[in-house]
Amino acid sequence: MxxxxxxxxxxxxxxxxxxxxxxxxxxxxxxxxxxxxxxxxxxxxxxxxxxxxxLTPWQKTQVARHPQRPHFSNYLSALVTEWTPLAGDRKYAEDPAIQAGFGRIDGVPVAILGQEKGNDTESRLKHNFGMARPEGYRKAVRIMEMADRFGLPVISFVDTAGAYPGIGAEERGQAEAIARSTEKCLEIGVPNLSIVIGEGGSGGAIAIAATNKVLMLEHSVYSVISPEAGASILFRDAGKAQDMAAAQKITAQDLLALKVIDGIIEEPIGGAHRNPEKVFADARAEIVKFLGEYDDDLGPLEIREQRREKFLAIGTALT
Missing domain, CATH: 4.10.860 (DNA Excision Repair, Uvrb; Chain A)
Structure with missing residues (x-):
């Protein structure tokens, strides 16, 4: 329905x-x-x-959060074959908010990371609404290290309101885990691509999105803080989230203009949830295109340098 x-x-x-x-x-x-x-x-x-x-930025935020919007598990089923999931950070526990493993996309072996929100009450609770604890980011680091060792590209699907802010997560080093994951994204010598498929919230998103190429679905959002949280801090009124969303420049169109992202994947009229198959097909095409841009002649140093220059260039056109 x-x-x-x-x-x-x-x-x-x-x-x-x-x-x-x-x-x-x-x-x-x-x-x-x-x-x-x-x-x-x-x-x-x-x-x-x-x-x-x-659509206003606030309305796009609502579309990005739509309960029927395709989640990582849907992309996994549609795009990936020979999926082999890996669990645990080898330090503390398994975090189901971030799913990770290896598989093939269009026959090409890749490492895959994805934030899963869940699509009903039971699965949302299981995956903690896509908000990862430190173990999730340490698992991501483990997978990226393995991908680097075996020369496999890394594909990330971003969809989170942010990292989990609970006391236990903070006690176990949430900020450090996010920083290490972001660092690992930047230092691996294999190409990596991230696609924001819903919400790209704060450090919880950038931890797996500091990649050679960043794409966003047309009605997804990517921000340093949620509009509600930003409004609470700046205006002492969460009800001003609409104003905050407009001021933040969180839409794919704004971020492409600012060169924070590298491209936009169009959605069907009415959002990705109205025609998921088209979105999956377009995402597959972009991933295959990305994988084709990197050949054996491009070594780890060149890949790292390209990524480095990409992030250092953000904002320079505005100064």
Missing amino acids: QSYLDFEKPVAELEGKIAELKNLAQTDEAVSIGDEVSRLQQRADDALRDIYKK
Whole structure:
């Protein structure tokens, strides 16, 4: 069943009428609804297109958090074959918020990292809503070290509101774990690509997204802090999250203009959840393209230098 956001109310009403007509036709075969359904469907499609042409940063944040939006596990099933998951950080515990392992994408062996939010109450609790503890980032470091040792590219799927801020996580070195993971992203001698598929929240995101190439889905967001948290700190009012979202420049379009990211993967009208197969196909194409950009002639030093220059160049055009 389709779930609607507040600003999608006009579309919800039209699609509700379409569903009513179809139910009526099932109970009374004499009723002809074809023309009326086509007319209402066209109106719904036009309304959806108009709404998504002018989404505000806050509305894009809501789309990025949509409960039916494809998560890492969905991309894993659609894109990866011969998946071999690895668990644990070899220091403390397993953290299911970050999934990691090895597999093949379009036949090419790769290491894969992904933040999984879960798609129902049970799985969300299991994966801690995609908010990793230190063990998750230390597991990511372990996987990246293995990928570097065996010469495998690293593909990361980013979708988190941020790292878990609980007392236990802080006691076990959350900040240090995030810093080590970010450092490992920057120092490995194999190419790495990250795709923000939903929320890219703060250090929890950059810990696996300090990569040679950073892509974002069209309606995903990437920020140093959530709009609600930023509004609480700056304005002492979480209700001003809409203003904060606009000021932060957190959308894919803003970040591409600022050269913080390297490209945008278009989403179907209405968001990725309305046509996941298209999003998976486009993500696959971008990953295959990225893997093709790095050949055996490009050594570890060149790969590191390219990554280094990319991050050092961020913001220089604004000074």
